[in-house]
Structure formats: C-alpha cells, structure tokens
Amino acid sequence: MRLRLAHLTVTRHVNGPGDRLTLWVQGCGRGCPGCFNPELQDPAGGRLLAPAAVADRAVELLPWDGVTLSGGEPFDQAGALVAFLDRLRAAMPHRFDVVAFTGYLREELEAGPEDWKALLARVDLLVDGPFRADLPPRPPLRGSANQRLLALTPRGEELLTLARRSPMDVLVSLGPSGEVVVSGFPPPELLESLRRRLGRPSSAE
Template identity: 45%
Template sequence: MRIANTVSDSIVDGPGLRFTVFTQGCPHHCSGCHNPNTHDPAGGQEVEVAELAEKMTANPLTDGLTLSGGEPFDQAQACAALAELAKERGLNVWTYTGYTWEKLLEGGDPGVLALLAHTDVLVDGPFVEGLKSYDALFRGSTNQRLIDVPKSLAAGQVVLWQRPDLLAHFTRPES
C-alpha cells in the first residue's frame, strides 16, 4: 500500500482515539486541500498492510481506523484488507473520499465494494473551499456527508450517520 503518513493518536478524523492512514495519490486535486503532498501517486512510501495493522493495534486505547488521503478508493483492495483487520480487532472504520457515494457504487468495482463493506462511516464528496467550515463535524466542507455505510447498504439509499448522544451515558435515570 502506498501511503503518505500515519497518525497514531488522532482525535479529529472521527470519534475517539484513531489510527489514521493518509494514502498517497489523489486524482481530485481539490483547491485548498489540507494534504496536497498526497496528490502525487508516485510520492510517499510503500508499506505492507501487516505493518500498518501492527501499528494500528499497538495502542490499546485506539477506538478506530481512519483511511484518509490522498484517495483511499484508488487503493481500495489494500485499504479493504486493512479495514477488515481493524474490524476483526473490534475497531470501527471511517473512510474519507473525494468521490460521492453514488459514484463509488456505479462502477461495481470489487475492491471498492469490499472497502465499503468494511467501512462504518464514509465521509464523501470533494472538499469545496467555498464551503469550508470549522463547524462541520469531522468534515472540511459542508457539502461532504457522513454516511452510515451499513445502514445505507441495507436500505439501498444514503442514510446519514447520527452522532450518538454522549450525554445519555452520563445522566441519571429518573426515579
């Protein structure tokens, strides 16, 4: 797998403590991209999926894996293999893509479908500089969607991810 970098303790690429892999190579070249160094598909470094899996599980406090970019779906098979290992280890998987949900599904590519099958939340759509927002939870611009992939696949249409009500865990039941 060709990657630009990893971050072992991200708190901005999805909920909880995350192991984030920034894939190398991106065809979208979004204006204002915060990772322009990932655009060149010949850049970065080759890393074995097993090596990434070892790093991913080194911290027992890690909640999930985030696949970011670059463009993870341009290396869908390798990303799917890593996502599958994450799921086997009880981690949730978030995948960021400049493609839309609809575009990913239209090709029927087995690698793309495998990555989707092992993704819990898909952040889809290109970054649009004019729609940039610091208030857009886990997104760079407001056009991007947080898609609940298992529910969307089951429903045959996009179902948006709903952030769990964290306060419900800290309130006392009424007596």
C-alpha cells in the first residue's frame, strides 16, 4: 500500500490549532467548480511513498502537536492514511490529535467502505462538505460557508474551542518552481490582492 503525497509541512495555527504536521495528499476526483487546490487533483501527481516512511519522516519533523489531513481528498486514500496514523501513533513519544478536511459529508463517510470508517474513527475534528466557490469562507477553517466543523471526540471539542478563540494565520510562501503557495484560509480580499500583485497563487488548504 502506498500513499500519494503532494506536500508535508509543519505550520503554526494555520491548518488547525497549535503546531501541526499537515499532509496534502495528491489526487481528488470530486471536481468542485473553482477548486481551492486544482494542482492537487491529478491522481498521477505527487509522489508515491510507503505510509511507514512518511510516518518516520513526521517523527523527524517534531516538535508538533497534531496532524492535519488535507488535499486533494484524504478519504480517497483512507487505507494508506490509517496505516500512516497507526505507525505514527506507535512511534510517537506523546499523544497527538487529528484534523481532517474532506469534500464528502460525514454521513457519506459513515455509510461508506470500511477504510473510510476506519479513518473517520481516527479523526478528532472533521471539516466536511464540498468546496463551493460561490459561497464566502466561514472562519475558522472553512473555505466555503456550506462546510461544517464537526468535533468527533472530546479532543475535537477542545480543538473547536481553540480554533474559535483566535483566528487562524495565513502562510504565503514560494514553491520549488517559484510559484506562490497560500496555506490557510485567507479572506477573499487578501487572496484577490495576492493574485493581482503576484499572479495566480497556488493554494494549499
């Protein structure tokens, strides 16, 4: 089993509360109009890696408090992400929490294949629902107002409180080919200003 991965980063209060290791998985077949991360849709992009190797790299990147799964569509690679999280859980010196972004609804995941349910069982805070470019962002953590923030565990409730207490930051960086990468959920006016000044930025939720 392999995990198709686009990026692996550690950011502070950008992709969830605290210092978070964020996996942007590569590949998504949902095709939301106005997709936030079109460069992550290609199912042949990114790199194919063993989940255990990604977990070992995550341990090397300590310290961080929790893991965020984004993409692309994490639940399209649910089995590989379960293997990654279980390997990480076994290797880590402390407990960590999990935030996941998905274009599916929680109800679809609960009625889906076993590996979807297995991954959902490992998530504390879920941001669910398809991205809709015709709706405004909904802080915290939602790229469009239809998406839901769902605490699935007591730790998820704590994350929700932390996320609501202080606004998430936005990280703007240069990618390996000189492209501008925006991570987080910038207000539309900031994104528009970046587009005007720098050309169309790539986005990473």
